[in-house]
Amino acid sequence: MTTVSTAITAQDTQAFKTAVREQWDRSADGWNDHTSEIRAWLRQASDAMLDMAGIVPGASVLDVAAGAGDQTLDIAQRIGPQGRVLATDLSPGILALAQKNARQAGFNNVQTQVVDGEDLQVEPASFDAVVCRLGLMFFPDPLQGLHGMHRALRPGGRICAMVFSRPERNPCIGILMSTALRYAGLPARDPFQPGGLLSLGKPGLADELFRAAGFQNVATTALDAPFRMPTANHYLNFIRSSASPIQQILGRLAPDAAAAAWAEMEDRLGVFKTANGWVGPNELLLTAGQR
Ligand SMILES: C[S@@+](CC[C@H](N)C(=O)[O-])C[C@H]1O[C@@H](n2cnc3c(N)ncnc32)[C@H](O)[C@@H]1O
Numbered sequence: 001m002t003t004v005s006t007a008i009t010a011q012d013t014q015a016f017k018t019a020v021r022e023q024w025d026r027s028a029d030g031w032n033d034h035t036s037e038i039r040a041w042l043r044q045a046s047d048a049m050l051d052m053a054g055i056v057p058g059a060s061v062l063d064v065a066a067g068a069g070d071q072t073l074d075i076a077q078r079i080g081p082q083g084r085v086l087a088t089d090l091s092p093g094i095l096a097l098a099q100k101n102a103r104q105a106g107f108n109n110v111q112t113q114v115v116d117g118e119d120l121q122v123e124p125a126s127f128d129a130v131v132c133r134l135g136l137m138f139f140p141d142p143l144q145g146l147h148g149m150h151r152a153l154r155p156g157g158r159i160c161a162m163v164f165s166r167p168e169r170n171p172c173i174g175i176l177m178s179t180a181l182r183y184a185g186l187p188a189r190d191p192f193q194p195g196g197l198l199s200l201g202k203p204g205l206a207d208e209l210f211r212a213a214g215f216q217n218v219a220t221t222a223l224d225a226p227f228r229m230p231t232a233n234h235y236l237n238f239i240r241s242s243a244s245p246i247q248q249i250l251g252r253l254a255p256d257a258a259a260a261a262w263a264e265m266e267d268r269l270g271v272f273k274t275a276n277g278w279v280g281p282n283e284l285l286l287t288a289g290q291r
Pocket of ligand 1: 017020021024038064065066067068069070071088089090091094115116117118132133134135138139
């Protein structure tokens, strides 16, 4: 049986969050610059996430770990002028881009708040829906975050969170991580380590956490979301510009060693080359529930 407690030690937590905030502040522009690729990659999964969260015109929606706000704009479109969406994130740098993107797209129903998703500062029972796209797995204590999301929802309100599934279904992440660790002379890591990319990919764990936070009607759907890029190098450019743990590990190496690691990754990722470009397998989990 999986365990509900996934927290790292208390003294590590603050340092971890500070590092995450700084990494996303630094990578904000890079993530935002890749919006069109991210949009294409997550199109189907994002639509399913908004459906499962029951987002309809006029709804009041909390978007946790909103990043540069790609899904926030989809929400703003769905809820229309009578609705409102509050986009929140730990990183002020990336959230400023969400605000800017919403303004440029002409939405007046988007607000932003810089806040830790594990310590949400919102009125209890004030939202019809909560979403969290590719953010919850970065929380060192996702259960604490889910408790806050549960409190934020009105009774009957819905939540849907998107995370990466298990390692076998996400071989690109495995290739990147194992190569980076080897070049850095570091031992292999538990892929389910709290706060890591695949931390919520262990089968059954997300459901268990949602139920422990008080959600009902909990269900997880796995969705194929392959990366379709012209070449493996395009995928690596995306990884280089986001705040991935790979980037953190290789960032500590001498430039020559880091370059050799990136070259080996490109070579190993070549296995996913097809007649129609590069297609990196990737699976996501959508976990939904109701207060
Ligand atoms: C992969 S990005 C996803 C952004 C956006 N949801 C999207 O799908 O485009 C992960 C985001 O999680 C945010 N994040 C990480 N830890 C967080 C935390 N404890 N509280 C709130 N946001 C957090 C990061 O700042 C970053 O913006």
